[in-house]
Amino acid sequence: MTDLFSVPLRAVIFDMDGVLTDTIDYHYRTWQRLFDEENIPFNREQNEALRGLSRLDSLNAVIGDRPFSDAKKQEFLDRKNQYFHEFIEQMDETALLPGIAHLLPEIKAAGLPMAVASASQNVTKVCTQLGIADMFDAIANVYDVPNSKPAPDVFLHAAQLIGVEPQACLVLEDGGSGIAAALAAGMRVLGLGSPEIVGAAHVVLPDLAGVTWTMLRDRFETPRTMTSSAVSSVGR
């Protein structure tokens, strides 16, 4: 069987929240506001498990089997999104996570197409606010496909939009459900964040500060004779 890591990389697919920009706190604060208003217990720790889940999947994960009607749930989702917009309207390029402002032009200069594959319905709006929407050849979200993360659909869709086979795509993800989705899509995966959440990725880094495309390409195009703990092997 061909080692995935011997296939040359031809595209990079980014998750957005937690990879391009740190909206995790905005999501946390807006969910907390909604659940406080509704007297539903919620905390930061629970929010961590929501990384990568769609808005509806996040709501369902928190309310469990509380018997809310579909109309009430829709009202919750709309209210949460209204609160979230109060934050994203203020966003600009200063909200890019460390490393992104250098990495995107570097990958572009290397001639590889880039896509975003996000669970957020706000993906185009946020990328526009960040001033990076034009860098991408495709922006896909889970509303374009039948199944959201952890199903592979959104990553396969993004790869199809840019015309690159999954085996030649590298995914950058910060969520457990997104890591599972990218692996299920047959792609190489860099997990960003704590190993408890992204430990299933092929390579794990705390963040992208100081990480260059050359480092990533070298690491992800080298047949795997070593373990997945590769922090030092991308030069850090």
Ligand code: BG6
């Ligand atoms: C994901 C985030 O990218 O998008 C989740 O990790 C968020 O925390 C989800 O709930 C949905 O985002 P939105 O913008 O559609 O509410």
Ligand code: MG
């Ligand atoms: Mg994310």
